[in-house]
Amino acid sequence: MFGFDPSAANVVPSRYRQVALSTGLQSLDPVWLENHFIGREAYMRTRFIVARCGEETALVEIDRRQSSDLFSPIESARVLATPRQCRYVVARETDCGVASQMAAVALDHQDVSCVVVEGRYSHVSFILNPQPLKLHVLDIVPPFPSKLLDQVQRVLDLAEELPPVVVVPTLIDSRAQLTEACDRLPSRVLVPCRGSGIDLEGVTIDYLDERPQAADWTLLGCERSHQIHRWFYGSSPTTVDICPKRFAGDIGREGGHILTRCCLLQEGIEDSSQATFVPWGASLCEVHDAIETIINRVGVTWTPT
Ligand SMILES: [Zn+2]
Structure with a gap:
């Protein structure tokens, strides 16, 4: 038979x-x-x-x-x-x-x-009859390469126990977001940390994690860095919000399944109708769990023999 x-x-x-x-x-x-x-x-x-x-x-x-x-x-x-x-x-x-x-x-x-x-x-x-789950991985760059994209690929490369998943990367360039949000590029930009890898010609970059002297800057970051700014300086700076949450809606409307990360999530994963979130500094385990959560929710047909 x-x-x-x-x-x-x-x-x-x-x-x-x-x-x-x-x-x-x-x-x-x-x-x-x-x-x-x-x-x-x-x-x-x-x-x-x-x-x-x-x-x-x-x-x-x-x-x-x-x-x-x-x-x-x-x-x-x-x-x-x-x-x-x-x-x-x-x-x-x-x-x-x-x-x-x-x-x-x-x-x-x-x-x-x-x-x-x-x-x-x-x-x-x-x-x-390949019908892999198309997983949109949404991340902010620079730095390059996208850490989340790299982690997802490494997890999938070893995932013998998961049905087929292929990655559709959506990388949002924070520098382009800044240019779009400001009529003229600000002369000073504050980013969360040196690891952000941001370099803009003619713009002084400050790093929030080094707690620099307060200046008239534009914050290019997520909600968490906004909170830290208020703690450090007691004020709310002009902010260009680059939380992936902001961009998830556009992909979601096209019916994609989105995996992304958010600075406000401390541990574990958060599964919403909009997207599935892992913490900013997610472990490979958390990335794996998030992929599995999406697979279970979507119900990917898999016929291992
Ligand atoms: Zn966020």
């Missing part, structure tokens, strides 16, 4: 050893393939065969006779993807055991429903 609906979303083998490679075949015609494989012996772990004829590729699912022997005859076979629906991609950096990495490769081949990947360690596996 075949185990799943071949039109199900995000079919990804949970173990690469379920996938066997058969090269140099005479034909990839579905009837020919079924006849070719039925009756042949298959290894006890084999469930899928990547069938190749020259540069063309088809994906076949097989069913073996129930047996505890190492090898047993194939009793039925069905083609899950014909050569027109299937592409063979060599991507040496891709870990075939991580669904998000498979989905990332498939993004470049959206004209086919099945992408077979020859990846890291020369393992061969596939993703059938």
Whole structure:
């Protein structure tokens, strides 16, 4: 008996050893393939065969006779993807055991429903009917690279236990926000810390965490730095607010799922209809939990075999 609906979303083998490679075949015609494989012996772990004829590729699912022997005859076979629906991609950096990495490769081949990947360690596996969750990661730059984007990518690169997620970065340049908010660039700009990595020609930059002498400046920061300013100097400066919260609404309206961060969140994650927030200095664990929270809320279909 075949185990799943071949039109199900995000079919990804949970173990690469379920996938066997058969090269140099005479034909990839579905009837020919079924006849070719039925009756042949298959290894006890084999469930899928990547069938190749020259540069063309088809994906076949097989069913073996129930047996505890190492090898047993194939009793039925069905083609899950014909050569027109299937592409063979060599991507040496891709870990075939991580669904998000498979989905990332498939993004470049959206004209086919099945992408077979020859990846890291020369393992061969596939993703059938990829429908990864598109996760908008919203962050403020500089500094470069965006820390949150980098963390999300590192978490997804190792996420064997998560369904496929691909990242859509939305990076807001705080310097552009400043230019937009002010008719003329202010001569002094106060930013939260030296790590902000801001450099503007003809503008003196002060760093709030160094508690500089009060000056006539414009604060380029989030609500927390505004609060700190009031504590330090007893006054509210002219502020250009660059809290990601401000920008989340625009993406949310397009129906995207947003992961971002906010200076006001101390620990853990905050899940709202607008976006899912992690703290400004989130750990990889918190980033992982936030991604999982979004996946559970959205309900990403995943068909590990
Ligand atoms: Zn904030």
